[in-house]
Amino acid sequence: MTHEDVFQEVHNQIPLNRKLTLIHENLQNYLPFIDRIAFALYDSKTDILRTFLVSEPHAHSLCLYESKLSEVPSLLALKHERSPRIIEDISRLYGDSKEHSRRIKESGYRSSYTLPMFSDEALLGFIFFNSRQKSPFQGADLNLLDLYAHLIFSLILFELNQTRVLLSSLKTLSKIMHFKDPETGAHLERMAHFSRIIAAGLAAKGKYRIDDEFIQFLSAFAPLHDIGKIGIPDEILFKPQKLEPQxxxxxxxxxxxxxxxxxxxxxxxxxxxxxxxxxxxxIPELHHEKLNGRGYPHGYEKDQIPLEAQIIAVADIFDALTSDRPYKKKWTNEEALIYLKKHPSEWSAEIVQALEDNMSKIVEIQQKFKDKE
Ligand SMILES: [Fe+2]
Ligand SMILES: [Fe+2]
Structure with a gap:
């Protein structure tokens, strides 16, 4: 007798969303009523819960959403009780008028099984199983779902931890090197948020194949764009005057x-x-490339420059223009946008457009993360 191990692929280096889809396909052999599986990631620092992964073969409607956990009492309760929740008939829920619940209902889902997921004491997110049927979540099926939920969560946790180790090693490295970036910590915070806002703007318009997972990693990696400045001598890095060509x-x-x-x-x-x-x-290697091939270090053109580097380039230039520097006063957002739009051969017009379309969110971030006077 032969048997194929269908779960082998989940340990390959493929996006988490793909892993979730593979697991979902397998689960449907046993519980065909599971129409959607999703994971929302919780950031305890900001109390924000964000859509992160979703497997939803016959719909596509519920990504790019975030909310403060404190504003979703039903999920907040699950955090405190540390226990899962079954909703047998979503259509009878009136209390939760959050946009996300409304979108779930509108997509035709009738019921849900939700588990808060913890690593030690810390809440890391929620797993949602949704069905188009009423009251399918019963008896031993729930034990099977618990098992699948923890398999999914283990895969997510593994990758999040790997990423955390990597990012904290880079942080430690810059500390040990006594690395002082001439750019501020607030700049790095703004970069994380600007890149998220731009990518979400592009995704909302159906541009490129951007999903929540792409956005999450882009935002996590954005602050590292200038990590290579660790290797640049201070007299050049901190020179207040214009640099000589060499x-x-x-x-x-x-x-x-x-x-x-x-x-x-x-x-x-x-x-x-x-x-x-x-x-x-x-991100570090290609954030100074330009579409017309006049950037550096390689002089790549258009499609040779990956989307993530193009987004970081626009966010970085925009932030540089709208910040004070020793040699210049800051420009207004409008002036910076006009400048970027005047140079479509250097920076993607679509990305600049996404920046402009979401200017109110950008302003919010600018007010939250200001440079020290
Ligand atoms: Fe740079
Ligand atoms: Fe920068």
């Missing part, structure tokens, strides 16, 4: 040095962080 040549090396540092850490730690590890390599 100094600028040295400065440009921060892109390749950044890539080297990332490669080194990945191989030393022997981590296989996620399928998004290429994104982590691209």
């Amino acid at each position: 100094e600028f040549q040295v400065m440009k090396q921060h892109t390749l040095k950044g890539r080297e540092i990332i490669d080194l850490i990945i191989s030393n730690l022997q981590v296989k962080p996620t399928a998004y590890v290429e994104m982590l390599r691209h």
Whole structure:
């Protein structure tokens, strides 16, 4: 007798969303009424719960959503009780008027089984099983769902931990090197948020194949774009005057040095962080490339520059223009947008458009993360 281990593939370096789909396909052999599985990621620092993964073969409606957990009392209760919840008939729920619940109902889901997922004491997110049937969640099926939920959660936890190890090693490295970035910590915070806002804006318009997982990793990796500056001598890095041409040549090396540092850490730690590890390599290396091939370090053109690097480039320039520098006063957001729009051969017009379309969110982040006077 032969038997195929259908779960082998989930340990390959493929996006988590793909892993969730594979598991969902398998689960449907036993519980065909499960029409959707989703995972929402919780950030305890900001109390924000965000859609992260979803497997939903016959619908596509519920990504790119975030909310404060404190504003969703029904889920908050699950956090405190540390126990799952069955909703037998969603259509009879009136209390929860959150947009997300409304969208779930509108997509035709009738019932749900939700589990809060913890690592030690910390809440890391929620797993949702949804069905188009009424009251299918019963008896021993629930035990099977618990097992699947914990398999899914283990895979997620593994990747989140790998990413965390990687990011904290990079942070430690910059501390040990007494690395002082001439750019501020607030700049790095803004970069994480600007890149998320832009990517979500592009995704909402159905541009490119961007999902929540892409956005989550983009935002996590964005602050590392200039990690290679660790390798640039202070007298060049902190020179208040304009750099001489040969100094600028040295400065440009921060892109390749950044890539080297990332490669080194990945191989030393022997981590296989996620399928998004290429994104982590691209961001430091390629964030100064321009569409017309006049950027550096390689002079790549258009499609040779991956989307993540194009988004980071726009966010970085926009933030530089709208910040005070020793040699210039900051521009207004409008002036910076006009400048970016005047140079569509350098920066993607679609990305600049996504930035402009979401200016109110950008302003919110600018007010929250200001440079110290
Ligand atoms: Fe840079
Ligand atoms: Fe920067």
